[in-house]
Amino acid sequence: MSNSNYVPVRAMAIVAHPDDIEFGCAGTVARWVQQGCKVAYVLVTSGDVGIAKAGITRAEVAAIREAETLAAAKIVGVENVIFLREPDGMVENNLSLRKRLVREIRLFKPEVVLTDDPTLMFSPQGRINHPDHRAVGTAAVDAIFPAAGQPHFFEELAAEGIFAHKVRKVYIMSRGQGETFINISDTIELKLQALRAHVSQVGEMVELEKMLRERTAMLGAGKEMTHAEAFRVFMVETDETWTKLQAEQPQS
Numbered sequence: 311m312s313n314s315n316y317v318p319v320r321a322m323a324i325v326a327h328p329d330d331i332e333f334g335c336a337g338t339v340a341r342w343v344q345q346g347c348k349v350a351y352v353l354v355t356s357g358d359v360g361i362a363k364a365g366i367t368r369a370e371v372a373a374i375r376e377a378e379t380l381a382a383a384k385i386v387g388v389e390n391v392i393f394l395r396e397p398d399g400m401v402e403n404n405l406s407l408r409k410r411l412v413r414e415i416r417l418f419k420p421e422v423v424l425t426d427d428p429t430l431m432f433s434p435q436g437r438i439n440h441p442d443h444r445a446v447g448t449a450a451v452d453a454i455f456p457a458a459g460q461p462h463f464f465e466e467l468a469a470e471g472i473f474a475h476k477v478r479k480v481y482i483m484s485r486g487q488g489e490t491f492i493n494i495s496d497t498i499e500l501k502l503q504a505l506r507a508h509v510s511q512v513g514e515m516v517e518l519e520k521m522l523r524e525r526t527a528m529l530g531a532g533k534e535m536t537h538a539e540a541f542r543v544f545m546v547e548t549d550e551t552w553t554k555l556q557a558e559q560p561q562s
């Protein structure tokens with residue numbers, strides 16, 4: 311277990327659906343932003359099957375949910391939101407998606423990428439994990455290593471001025487499982503406020519808010535944290551390599 315006070319310079323959250331970030335890592339994002347981290351969101355789908363109302367089109371749903379996503383991002387201080395608009399519920403981990411993610415990683419140059427758990431078929435809460443979450447988690451991890459950091463992967467991107475970038479660490483959101491706990495005691499209200507911005511999804515939010523307060527309190531218990539989010543953290547580059555890379559290529 312580690313209680314991490316580490317704050318990356320730049321972080322990118324790559325998720326399947328609008329509201330995945332708010333459930334999984336918005337408290338951490340808010341904390342990092344407050345401490346000077348620049349954060350970008352990549353939404354692989356715009357959640358276009360997420361409103362089951364007669365007569366509404368998927369394009370209309372996507373527009374509503376993208377607006378909600380931008381509002382939620384703004385609450386935690388994130389302006390940079392990229393929508394890839396893959397079809398909701400049908401995300402495939404293929405080379406086309408990997409290349410799209412490599413492009414975004416190389417453009418934004420994150421030190422940390424936060425994403426879903428590729429290995430999680432069933433959640434610790436006894437639910438089936440959405441297939442899009444697994445597909446996006448796998449695609450993101452595959453994009454991070456080794457593709458994004460190797461100039462000969464998708465080398466055609468260089469013609470657009472997009473060059474290899476090595477990510478330092480990946481933070482896996484695993485539905486409350488993990489060994490690294492981020493203290494979100496000061497940002498739990500922002501996390502809930504951001505979730506509330508997904509008006510089409512959360513309704514009155516009474517039960518949801520209770521559940522999230524309990525879950526984050528449980529994760530913080532015994533660690534001098536009133537509320538915490540948990541991650542499984544993996545190194546992509548060692549601290550030594552990262553420091554060397556920074557010296558060679560100062561980040562803008």
Ligand SMILES: [Zn+2]
Nearest residue numbers: 326327330440
């Ligand atoms: Zn989702």
